[in-house]
Each structure stands twice: as C-alpha cells, then as structure tokens.
Amino acid sequence: MYTNALLTDLYQLTMMQGLYFEGKHNQACVFDRYYRHNPFNGGYTVVAGLEHLIDYVKNIHFSDDDLAYLKSTGIFEDTFLDYLKRFHFTGSIYAMPEGTVAFPQEVLLRVETTKDESLLLETCMSMIMNHESLIATKARRVRCVxxxxxxxxxxxxxxxxxxxxxxxxxxxxxxxxxxxxxxxxxxxxxxxxxxxxxxxxxxxxxxxxxxxxxxxxxxxxxxxxxxxxxxxxxxxxxxxxxxxxxxxxxxxxxxxxxxxxxxxxxxxxxxxxxxxxxxxxxxxxxxxxxxxxxxxxxxxxxxxxxxxxxxxxxxxxxTAKDSPSMGGVFKMAGQYEGDKFIPKIKMSDNAEKISNPGRKNVLRIYDKTTGKMKADIIILEGETIDPSKDLRLSSDKTPWRSRIIPAGSFTVRTMLQPVFVKGELVYTPPTLKDIMAYADQEIDTLWPEYKRLVNPETMWVQRSTRLSELRHQILTEEAAHFQ
The missing domain is CATH 3.20.20.70 (Aldolase class I)
Structure with missing residues (x-):
C-alpha cells in the first residue's frame, strides 16, 4: 500500500538522495512557513490545518510498496532506498494554533530538523495548511457579514x-x-x-x-x-x-x-x-x-x-472561488555547520520575495483596556518585549511612520507554540469546539476596519531591530558578491 510519504514532488526526493550521497542529509536546519498576501484581498488569514498536519507528520514512513515504486523509476539507488526504510520525523515543529488570526510575512510554522526531513515535509505540509487556512478564512468572511x-x-x-x-x-x-x-x-x-x-x-x-x-x-x-x-x-x-x-x-x-x-x-x-x-x-x-x-x-x-x-x-x-489558492511558502532560514548556526536568506529581484533569516517567533501586542490587537513583531527567537516600558513601533520599510505605545498600556503574547520536540508530539490538539471558540475570540481582537470585505485596514507587522539588522547585514554581504 502506498503512503503519504509519496505525497510530495519528485525534486524533494531527488534532492534528498543527492544530499544523502553528499553526506549532508542529516545537516540540522531551520525552515519557516509563511505567506506573502492575505487571500481575497482581505485584512487577515485564519490559520487552519494543524491537526491534519500533526497526523501526517506522526505517521510519515515509507512502505514496501513506496520503496518498490521508487526503485521502479530508475532514479533512486538501493543504498538510499535502504535509508528510507528507517525514515521517520525526528525534529521539532513550532506553530500558531488553529483559529489564530495571522498576517503576511509572519512565521506560522517553524520546522527545526534535518535537511532531508524538511524537504520531504514541505509539499504535503504546504498543501494541507494552504488549503485549510484558505477555506477557514473564506468562512470567517462569510460569518463576519x-x-x-x-x-x-x-x-x-x-x-x-x-x-x-x-x-x-x-x-x-x-x-x-x-x-x-x-x-x-x-x-x-x-x-x-x-x-x-x-x-x-x-x-x-x-x-x-x-x-x-x-x-x-x-x-x-x-x-x-x-x-x-x-x-x-x-x-x-x-x-x-x-x-x-x-x-x-x-x-x-x-x-x-x-x-x-x-x-x-x-x-x-x-x-x-x-x-x-x-x-x-x-x-x-x-x-x-x-x-x-x-x-x-x-x-x-x-x-x-x-x-x-x-x-x-x-x-x-x-472552492474559495474568488481566490482559489493560497500562496504559502516554505523557506530555509538557517542551517548548522557543526555547532554554529548560520542564518540564511533567499534573495530575489522581487523585494517581497526576500525572506527573513534566523530562528524566529512572533510577538503580538494587545491594548490592555480593549483587548484589541495593535501590532505584530517578528523577532529572533529569544527576544522579548517589556510591557513596563514604552514600545516604539517603526518599520524599516517606512521609517518615517512610527508610533509609541505607552508603558503599561499593552500586553504581549508569544504566538508560536511547540508541537513536536525532537520527534515527540508535545501538543494536545484542542477539540474542534474549543478551536471554534478560540477562533471567535481571535477575530474579536480585530477592530472592524480589518474585517471589511473591501479595502480593509492593514495590520501593523514589523521586524524587530535585531532581525532587521541581521537581514540588512546578510543582504549587504550577498550583494557584495555580485559587484
């Protein structure tokens, strides 16, 4: 019987084999899943698909039929196929819970594992979360009216x-x-x-x-x-x-x-x-x-x-008829060379396709009085924000736009939660009823301006100063190679 291990693209498996023979398949790395635009030209996206993803990751393995099929293609060597017999997920995954309201460029899912495991997960994981988040977002737009x-x-x-x-x-x-x-x-x-x-x-x-x-x-x-x-x-x-x-x-x-x-x-x-x-x-x-x-x-x-x-x-x-696909992507944010972590960045002539390097998380800022969302800040893992001090919001894309959130007027929430740690499931998925209640609470944290069907307001999402500096440093170093 064929399994979902084959629910992937050919190049993921050929890259896995190439890395295996180069001795790089077990290299530890970090990948981020995020998206660049809200679907339906809307003001938000509703995260969905995590429970489905957990089931996929828990059960991923290659059956005898899978391996026989791969051998029949004439592409894969016997030693690599023998390696796949023992394949299972051994890494860590951090994710925003289902029902969370999210925005472009934010890390929805962080995968920390070996290079070959990351490659194999990418296609099916993206399919699951792109589709289910798309339908959940469409449904929420209907509910809002x-x-x-x-x-x-x-x-x-x-x-x-x-x-x-x-x-x-x-x-x-x-x-x-x-x-x-x-x-x-x-x-x-x-x-x-x-x-x-x-x-x-x-x-x-x-x-x-x-x-x-x-x-x-x-x-x-x-x-x-x-x-x-x-x-x-x-x-x-x-x-x-x-x-x-x-x-x-x-x-x-x-x-x-x-x-x-x-x-x-x-x-x-x-x-x-x-x-x-x-x-x-x-x-x-x-x-x-x-x-x-x-x-x-x-x-x-x-x-x-x-x-x-x-x-x-x-x-x-x-069918999400007016926006039938969601452009979520999965990009490498860094890899380990020995014990040293090397942040990585994807460059592009299209500025919005340039990725953010490093191990990251998202901090969400709420108004203490209303409970409404004020901003999201993409941080390097380990960074914190002290609510007892003034918080200055400033975008490196539009540095002339800034504002101060006074000390004591806001709360801070860390958005990514551990799901798998070193191959072990550490997250208990809530019941669907609880996810629905949480999703209702999440949408209530948005002001009506963000829920408009047409021309909604854009949520303030920015990189932390440390992340912006790291990004600029790597971009400058990479650009120097082409001068």
Missing amino acids: AGDDTLMEFGLRRAQGASAGVYGARSAMIGGFNGTSNMLSGAKFGMPVMGTMAHSWVMSFPTELEAFRTYAKHYPNSLILLADTYNTLKQGVPDAITVFREMKEAGTLPSFYGIRLDSGDLAYLSKEAHKMFAAAGFPDAVIAASNDLDENLIAELKLQGCAISSWGVGTNLI
Whole structure:
C-alpha cells in the first residue's frame, strides 16, 4: 500500500538522495512557513490545518510498496532506498494554533530538523495548511457579514476531491459555520450535520403538498421545506403554510420550522414569504437560502432587507472561488555547520520575495483596556518585549511612520507554540469546539476596519531591530558578491 510519504514532488526526493550521497542529509536546519498576501484581498488569514498536519507528520514512513515504486523509476539507488526504510520525523515543529488570526510575512510554522526531513515535509505540509487556512478564512468572511445567522456548509458535491470536501468542511467550522451537509466530516470530526431536501424529493410525489406532508411525517423535528420547485409564492409558500397549520392543529409543529429558497430573487422572495407567514400566524417561520452564495452576496441581500436567517453556502466556499489558492511558502532560514548556526536568506529581484533569516517567533501586542490587537513583531527567537516600558513601533520599510505605545498600556503574547520536540508530539490538539471558540475570540481582537470585505485596514507587522539588522547585514554581504 502506498503512503503519504509519496505525497510530495519528485525534486524533494531527488534532492534528498543527492544530499544523502553528499553526506549532508542529516545537516540540522531551520525552515519557516509563511505567506506573502492575505487571500481575497482581505485584512487577515485564519490559520487552519494543524491537526491534519500533526497526523501526517506522526505517521510519515515509507512502505514496501513506496520503496518498490521508487526503485521502479530508475532514479533512486538501493543504498538510499535502504535509508528510507528507517525514515521517520525526528525534529521539532513550532506553530500558531488553529483559529489564530495571522498576517503576511509572519512565521506560522517553524520546522527545526534535518535537511532531508524538511524537504520531504514541505509539499504535503504546504498543501494541507494552504488549503485549510484558505477555506477557514473564506468562512470567517462569510460569518463576519452573517452576524448571528445560521451558516451551513453545503459544498461537498462541488469540492475538488474528497479530501478537499472533508477537510474543507472542518475548516469552515473553524471559520465560524454552524454545521455541514457532509456526513463523513460529521463522523470524523464530531460536527453537526445539517440539511433538508432536494427538488427531486418534491418531484417524486404527485403534488408538492403531498411531498411536504410526507416529509413532515418522517422528519417533524427537522422541518425546512424546499419551496421553489415550481412557484415559490403561488404554490411553495402556500403549501408550506398548509402543512404548518395542520401540524399546529395536531400539536406537532416543532419550534424550528420554515422553508428554503434556492433560486430567484432571494431578497424579494424572502420578504414576500415572510409577509405571507406572518399573515397566516407563523411569524417565526425560518427562511433559509442557498444558490451560489458568498460573503458579498449575503452582504448585499442584507442591505436589501431580506428576511433570511439561515444560509447554505456551497460552491463559492468550498472552492474559495474568488481566490482559489493560497500562496504559502516554505523557506530555509538557517542551517548548522557543526555547532554554529548560520542564518540564511533567499534573495530575489522581487523585494517581497526576500525572506527573513534566523530562528524566529512572533510577538503580538494587545491594548490592555480593549483587548484589541495593535501590532505584530517578528523577532529572533529569544527576544522579548517589556510591557513596563514604552514600545516604539517603526518599520524599516517606512521609517518615517512610527508610533509609541505607552508603558503599561499593552500586553504581549508569544504566538508560536511547540508541537513536536525532537520527534515527540508535545501538543494536545484542542477539540474542534474549543478551536471554534478560540477562533471567535481571535477575530474579536480585530477592530472592524480589518474585517471589511473591501479595502480593509492593514495590520501593523514589523521586524524587530535585531532581525532587521541581521537581514540588512546578510543582504549587504550577498550583494557584495555580485559587484
């Protein structure tokens, strides 16, 4: 059986083999995972995928079938394949917890291990965290405009593969959704499953009214009727009212009941349906909606005064349609030569692609009174900030922009937490429920300006003075080679 050890790019394995024969495969090094832009042109990213990553790292190994396949390619030598038989992760990983709000250039994940282990982890690790953070961020954007409405993840049939559908549904929960239609995700992660009926149910009976009555007979406590199969206002809503009256008279009408709209002018239809329900004595009937929804359309519908309080969001969420990939990268920040750590930097003609050297962490600054986030500072590991002293914020990119945060007015939080230490898992992943609660707390630390869908404010993120000086020193030394 093939394993996830092969869930990588060819060049990772060829580099591993080359380093093995050069005697450099066991060289200790440090890699950082970060991203350069927020997806959706937004003001933040929600970190997700750590639990999935932990499972991958814990179980990574090469099976006999993996090794036989590698041998069949004619690329890999027997001595290297013998080495891979014993392969397992022996290093350390530090990460921001799932649900954390993060920003461009910040270290989300720091990997300290051998060169070959770092190379093998890169592809699958990047795939996991890029995808799941992308969907969690999209979901949070939807939640920010939906307020306290119910949000249902409906995307499985449009997901780009089973894994994307299953883990995308989990990521949507981290982003603030209430449940999913995805049964496998519900089973694997203990998520609430939600759903109603399809048009095919209604079309399976002689009349829509009979379809509604039959559904109410079987599922009286999950009574959301799909009302737009034929004509929403002339047939669907009146038929729903008939069923609600019959159940009320029989004493079986549940506390949660209503209709779902899946087509047409959702703002107009929902308002008219609500009027009809109120006139019939059912003002608390829920009106749910689906049909290619996303945060932008939901925001527009709310501006138009729609009467919708439950939203099924599918395609545009699970595919992150308007920003379908996240550009997270994994770059070497240094390596050991004997006992000496040598910081490394990736240079580029594109300034934003120049990496930050050294073993790093992120310190987050909060206003002591409001609890709101004020800034993030990328530091060299071991640096600290004393809250009892004034803190001067100044960017080496825009040194004319600076501000002082007065002593005693702020708190400091270290963002990266140990996950693996010398190959041992030292982190207990929280329950999904706890991650969701933490994610809600995280988004509440942002002022509304950072949560705007269009042209959000940019969070203040800067390098520490020591990191900036180290970066400048290495850049100057490297540039001298080309003069």
